[in-house]
Amino acid sequence: MIPASNPVAPPRSGLSRPVRWLLSLVLLVYLAGVIIAPLSGPPPASDLSQVILQPFRPLLGALYLGHGYRFFAPDPGPGHSIRWTITLPDGATLAGTTPDAERDWPRLLYHRRFMVAEKIAPLVPPPDAPAEVRARAKVDWLPLVKGVAGNLLRTHGGDRITLEMVEHYLPGPDEVAEGRTGGDLVMPLGTFARVASLGQPGGSLKAAGAPLRAEP
Amino acid sequence: MKRTDALTTAATPRHDPAPAGGVRGWLADWAQAWNEFWFTPSDPLPLAVVRIATGLILTWSCLVWLLDADAFFGPRGWLAPGDAWRMNDQPWQWSWFFAADGPDAVRVLAGIALVAAVLLTLGLATPVAAVVSLIGLVCAANRAPLNTFGLDDTLGMLLIGLAVGPSGERLSLDAALFGGGAGQGRGAPSARATVALRLIQVHLCVMYFFSGSGKLFGASWWEGTAIWGAAANVQYRTLDLTWMARHPLVVNAVTLATLFWEVAYAALIWPRLTRPLFLAMAALVHLGIGLTMGMMEFGLAMIVANLAFVPAATWRALLPDARPPALPVPRPSSPPPRTELA
Numbered sequence: 001m002i003p004a005s006n007p008v009a010p011p012r013s014g015l016s017r018p019v020r021w022l023l024s025l026v027l028l029v030y031l032a033g034v035i036i037a038p039l040s041g042p043p044p045a046s047d048l049s050q051v052i053l054q055p056f057r058p059l060l061g062a063l064y065l066g067h068g069y070r071f072f073a074p075d076p077g078p079g080h081s082i083r084w085t086i087t088l089p090d091g092a093t094l095a096g097t098t099p100d101a102e103r104d105w106p107r108l109l110y111h112r113r114f115m116v117a118e119k120i121a122p123l124v125p126p127p128d129a130p131a132e133v134r135a136r137a138k139v140d141w142l143p144l145v146k147g148v149a150g151n152l153l154r155t156h157g158g159d160r161i162t163l164e165m166v167e168h169y170l171p172g173p174d175e176v177a178e179g180r181t182g183g184d185l186v187m188p189l190g191t192f193a194r195v196a197s198l199g200q201p202g203g204s205l206k207a208a209g210a211p212l213r214a215e216p
Numbered sequence: 217m218k219r220t221d222a223l224t225t226a227a228t229p230r231h232d233p234a235p236a237g238g239v240r241g242w243l244a245d246w247a248q249a250w251n252e253f254w255f256t257p258s259d260p261l262p263l264a265v266v267r268i269a270t271g272l273i274l275t276w277s278c279l280v281w282l283l284d285a286d287a288f289f290g291p292r293g294w295l296a297p298g299d300a301w302r303m304n305d306q307p308w309q310w311s312w313f314f315a316a317d318g319p320d321a322v323r324v325l326a327g328i329a330l331v332a333a334v335l336l337t338l339g340l341a342t343p344v345a346a347v348v349s350l351i352g353l354v355c356a357a358n359r360a361p362l363n364t365f366g367l368d369d370t371l372g373m374l375l376i377g378l379a380v381g382p383s384g385e386r387l388s389l390d391a392a393l394f395g396g397g398a399g400q401g402r403g404a405p406s407a408r409a410t411v412a413l414r415l416i417q418v419h420l421c422v423m424y425f426f427s428g429s430g431k432l433f434g435a436s437w438w439e440g441t442a443i444w445g446a447a448a449n450v451q452y453r454t455l456d457l458t459w460m461a462r463h464p465l466v467v468n469a470v471t472l473a474t475l476f477w478e479v480a481y482a483a484l485i486w487p488r489l490t491r492p493l494f495l496a497m498a499a500l501v502h503l504g505i506g507l508t509m510g511m512m513e514f515g516l517a518m519i520v521a522n523l524a525f526v527p528a529a530t531w532r533a534l535l536p537d538a539r540p541p542a543l544p545v546p547r548p549s550s551p552p553p554r555t556e557l558a
Contacts, residue, residue: 061308
């Protein structure tokens with residue numbers, strides 16, 4: 001018990017007062033950063049939080065603290081995967097999905113590949129969205145999808161790839177109990193071909209670095 | 217030794233109000249509570265336990281990164297280096313992989329992170345290993361934002377605490393090889409250990425608070441059906457829970473219990489009475505996510521973060537070989553040192 005006559009007893013930390021002040025300042029800045037990151041995003045977020053966030057961006061970026069922590073919020077949604085068809089140099093085709101529960105093992109590898117589809121999916125509007133909305137969104141998702149296409153072509157040694165985003169139907173309890181289910185939502189992402197690889201025998205790794213051409 | 221908890225330490229003044237009263241006394245109470253919360257020396261044993269568990273998960277994560285390092289970190293991977301700004305806050309989210317121009321360089325850098333993770337687990341050259349592990353994790357996450365998820369957020373939080381605190385002073389090769397005995401103070405209660413554990417504890421509360429409050433936006437959490445949404449998602453599912461379709465009240469109960477636990481965690485993890493309940497619920501929730509949704513690494517990482525709330529006395533009881541910390545000799549005018557935290 002700290003005697004009442006000494007209400008602000010020196011802490012038993014062995015730290016001098018200036019050191020404690022300095023450490024406290026560092027801790028306050030750090031904690032402010034930890035809190036402002038989820039407060040400022042994902043949306044909805046206040047303008048004030050965006051203003052406060054600005055000086056913290058270097059700290060949050062350097063220490064990888066810029067997270068929203070909205071795990072399974074606001075509602076658990078449907079899962080996504082990317083369906084692809086690759087045309088090989090000999091004309092054969094190869095089809096698959098990312099992620100692939102059968103081939104992507106261990107499970108952590110599956111999950112890291114699963115995140116590719118999960119992070120691109122929110123950027124892709126449904127096919128029935130207004131054309132203007134889809135065109136505007138494409139500016140954001142197309143560069144990411146090109147990266148996915150290039151990586152899959154490099155991995156499988158293909159020349160051409162067609163990608164689709166699949167939103168898997170999430171059945172309700174009633175549907176499962178009755179043995180019913182719904183259809184998946186498929187959103188075309190485009191067909192891409194390796195421009196520089198055409199006519200270049202071998203050296204797929206080198207060719208994989210070539211710019212990708214999006215086909216209509 | 218008097219057992220205390222963080223609530224009595226930090227939130228409730230343990231002495232009468234200052235005779236001076238008023239604002240100055242109130243501020244003095246705050247200052248004292250702050251100092252006791254952050255700087256009261258504590259046993260680094262819990263930090264050592266967190267270090268070993270974190271190191272194991274991080275080592276596994278590094279191995280999995282290496283299984284497809286070119287795709288994750290290479291210049292021709294899932295995300296082109298020039299497009300990282302689309303998902304990151306550049307230029308602040310730097311990565312050493314941005315400087316890697318080929319598969320060999322990528323593997324060397326990923327290998328450095330793996331070696332650091334192994335050393336962290338073993339507790340060899342721990343201060344350096346912890347810092348390099350943190351850098352490795354940050355670089356991996358910043359280069360491959362398309363492939364990251366909650367596991368990486370949690371590992372980052374844990375590694376910051378481990379890098380700040382004396383995480384290698386107990387249960388480590390450092391202690392075994394260079395310990396020097398209690399007389400030299402290695403493994404003794406320290407303010408650094410307290411700061412490190414508090415950082416993890418407070419950060420974990422922030423995570424749960426925002427995760428829980430974010431769920432309050434969702435109708436399915438209020439309706440008590442959100443757990444079904446997770447159970448029926450085939451992309452996540454590793455254990456068939458569709459039998460829950462026939463037991464909607466069970467779905468309601470599990471959903472609402474999870475929501476209440478997460479929303480209330482930041483407040484009720486501190487009192488001694490409710491802490492065991494909230495830790496037990498954390499184990500249930502995270503093991504459940506790990507087993508049924510295929511995210512065992514994430515679940516385990518969250519459980520490890522919760523271990524920061526387990527008192528050192530519990531670890532000493534569970535690990536009888538863990539040598540008791542060397543207690544500093546109290547000064548005659550000082551109260552006895554307290555080595556129990558939280």
